[in-house]
Every structure is written in structure tokens, then in C-alpha cells.
Amino acid sequence: MSIRPVLETRPAQPTMEGAGVHLHRAFGFHDPSELDPFLLFDDFRNDDPARYAKGFPWHPHRGIETITYVLEGAVAHGDSLGNTGTLGAGDVQWMTAGSGILHQEMPRGNAQGQMHGFQLWANLPASLKMTAPRYQDVTSPDIPEIIDDDGTRVRVIVGEFWGRRGPVDGIAADPQYLDISVPPGVRKTFRVDTYRRSFAYVFAGSGAFADASQPTGVLLEKEVAGQELHLRDPSGDRTLVRFGTGDEVTVQAGEDGVRFLLISGAPLQEPVAWHGPIVMNTQDELRQAMRELRDGSFIK
Template identity: 85%
Template sequence: MSVRPVLETRNATPHLEGAGVHLHRAFGFQDPSELDPFLLFDDFRNEDPNQFEKGFPWHPHRGIETITYVLNGEVDHGDSLGNTGTLGAGDVQWMTAGSGILHQEMPRGNAKGQMHGFQLWANLPSSLKMTAPRYQDVEGKDIPEIIDDDGTRVKVIVGAFWGKSGPVDGIAADPQYLDIYVPPGVTKTLPVDTYRRAFAYVFEGAGQFVDASQPEGVLLEKEIAGREVHMRDMSGNRTLVRFGTGDSVTVQAGPEGVRFLLISGAPIQEPVAWHGPIVMNTQAELQQAFSDLRRGTFIQPV
């Protein structure tokens, strides 16, 4: 197996979105080819309801898919097609915005006031930009979890991994979305298809990813080469790890273990014209989308 090199590590940065939601952004609104087909990744983790309960009131999307994964608290949602519901802890929603949808997401804390979840945006190819919108809501109990002999736990949200398939399907980016916990001191090699772009997002514990310049399973001692990723508690840093090409990643967990998302997808490699929540291929298409919003023709007849 060829270990993917670690191209970059960086901490997510604070942002204010929606009607006043304090979150951390790992990437977004920069070079869209960097993690093609993925455009944006937000970590909305907070223990102060005043910093998230105003939520994300009605707003449009066109040309993308949004993936929301909730760990703590709840998210009420509704859309212009009449769909409503609530995502609880462990639940996932995959929304294909396609030709256009208006929706809102309103987070609520758990009994302790804590809210934690992630949202990922995946691009749609030009052939599917104007496809009909749809939702896939998945309860946490329906997400398969694999527990390996060494205690490694993998929740398979999307894609296939170690003989299990996630419940979300039919996604244009052909993604793999995994929630992985590696116990203290364990070194684990995880396969990733060579044709996918891949990143990890470390949000609990600490670990070290092996660089491709070293034999598999050998960890580097220099931080800049070994890419040691430190994550602490709810108030700690949040770290993105971006990988190069290869067919696996290898991680060694620190003394508290390490938990991270491992996400990969097939690059679309098309031009991107992007403004806010609308992502098209050309400026003309982008201008048409906003013209449709102004004229009230953004939502296509069902």
C-alpha cells in the first residue's frame, strides 16, 4: 500500500454565519480545486446557546449538496418543498440542492446547552446542477459501526468500508464519509481509493499521521514531517489534515486516543463560479440564479 503524503495541516478559523452562529471553518471560499469535489467544511461546536440558537434562517442553495452530521444537540430544518424535521445526536442529512431550494436550519443545545455538528458542501457536476432537489435524512441508529479487534471504531456514513456500506447513496461526488476513533497508542492503516481527494478533520484527542516518505507504520519524530495533530477538549483547536495521492493513510493515536472524520471524493474538475450558497460553472449561470431569486422563479415546479 502507498501511504498518502500529508500536504498540509491547518486549524479551523472562527467565523460568524447565519443570524449569528459562531463556528469554525476548516476550508471554504478559497481555491475550489484544492479539495475538489468539496467546497466548504464547517464545525459548529459551542456550549453557549446565545452563540448558535439564532441559527440559519431561510436561505437559498443551487448547484451543490450539503451534508449535515450532528454529534450533540438538535437541528430543526424546513424547506420550500414543505419538508420539515429534526436531526438529533448521531443523525445525518444529505441535501441535494440541485436546481434550487430555500431552507432553514435552527440548532438547539442538548440538556447541558451543548451543540456540536459539522456541515460539508460537495459540488455538483454541470450535468446535475439543475437536477431536482431531494433529501436523505438518516437516523444515527441506521449508520453501521465497525469495531476492529484493536478497538478502532468506524462509523460508515457514506460509501463502503471494511465490508459495510453507509445508508446515504446516489451522491454525485462518489464520496466516502467516515467517523473514526483509534484507541490510545494504536497505529492504524486505513484504505482510501487512489482516485479520490482526501482529508481528515481531527476533533478529539491527538494523533500523528505518517508521511509518505517513510515506510508504512514508521512515525516521524519531527513535528513538521510527522504532522502531529493535537486536539484537546470542546474548547481545543480543530485541525484539518489534507492528503496527497496514495491508497491509504496511517495514523497513530496519542495517549487519549484520536477521533476524526476521514472524507474523500472523486474530483469533478470543472470550472466553478461561486457566490455564497450558490455554485455554478459560469458567471452567466451565477447571474441567472440571482436573477431567478429576485424574480421569484428560483424554485422550479415539482
């Protein structure tokens, strides 16, 4: 067994998308090979409806899959194929845009006005760029939750973990998507397939990932003259942790415990031509998509 080293940690950056949704972006629109097959990850969390209520009005997607995971509030969605629905707290939607789709996503707060969720973009291989669009909507009760003897909780959204399989299937990236909560002071190790790219996104509490060589934005532990040195970054949560090669990820939970997403997927290692919500393999394919958007032939 080999622990995956921490290659990099960085705080998610505040940005604005849609019609004025304030969110934090952990990665996206930079180097698509960094976390191949994943392209973008956003954390939309706010308790002021004025900063999210206008949502993400009608926009296109082609060549990717989007994974939306809601923790608080709800997201109403609709698309050009006539699909409509609402994701509530704990629900997941995996949308395969494939050959093309127009859709909108409109966040709503809970009774206290709080809205919190995540969206991950996964690339599609060239062979599936123009596949038929489809949705997988999964309600919270259908997502397996495992509670270990030490109190560690794992929601298995996609993939197999500790003998349980998540309800979302048939995904090109063959990912593993876990929502993990580790109690205060508990040290825990999680298996990750050696051949997958992997990252963690810490969004509550604090923790230290083994082999970190710099502050993780949560809690850093390292040996100094035989003693542990603890450093807490004032940015707290909303921290991306990018791992190197290995088959285990080890975390030491801080005094308040730690909650994070652990996500991995098989890299595609294909060329990427990317403009906004459309991701193809060549510039010619990208130009064709833009022409089709203009002439009304985008939806197949």
C-alpha cells in the same frame, strides 16, 4: 500500497454565519480546486446557546449538496418544498439542492446546552446542477458502526468500508465519509481509493498522521536521530489534514486516543462560479440564479 503524504495541516478558523452562529471553518470560499469535489467544511460546536440559537434562517442553495452530521443537540430544518424535520445526535442529512431550494436550519442544544455538528458542501457536476432537489435523512441507529479487535470504531456514513456500506447513496461525488475513533496508542491504517481527493478532520484527542513534515495541530511524530520527537500544538483538535496521492492513510493515536472524520471523493475538475450558497459553472449561470432569486422564479 502507498501511504498518502500529508500535504498540509491547518487549524479551522473561527467565523460567524447565519444569524450569528459561531463556528470554525476548516476550508471554504478560497480555492475550490484544493479539495474538489468538496467546497466547504464547517464545525459548529458550542455550549453557549446565545452563540448558536438564532441559527441559519431562510437562505437559498443551488448547484451543490450539503451534508449535515450532528453529534450533540439537534438541528430543526424546513424548506420551500414543505419538508420539515429534526436531526438528533448521531443523525445525518444529505440535501441535494440541485436546481434550487430555500431552507432554514435552527440548532438546539442538549440538556446541558451543548451543540455540536458538521456541515460539508459537495459540488454537483454541470450535468446535475439543475437536477430536482431531494433529501436523505438517516437516523443514528441506521448508520453501521464497526468495532475492530484493537478497539478502533468506524461509523460508515457514506460509501463502503470494511465490508459495510453506509445508508446514504446516489451522491454525485461518490464520496466516502467515515467517523473514526482510534484508541490511545494504537497505530492504524485505512484504505482510501487512489483516485479520490482526501482529507481528515481531527475533532477530538490527538494523533500523528504518517509522513507529516510539520506540526499537524494535534500531535507530530518524526524521526530525529533515531528517536521520536513528540510535539503537541496548543490548538489541540479542530485540525484539517489534507493528503496527497496514495491508497492508505496511517494514523498513530495519542495518549487520549484520536477521533476524526476521513472524507474522500472523486474530483469533478470543472470550472466553478461561486457566490455564497450558489455554485454554478459559469458567471452567466450565476447571474441567472441571482435574477431568479430577485424575480421569484428560483424554485423550479
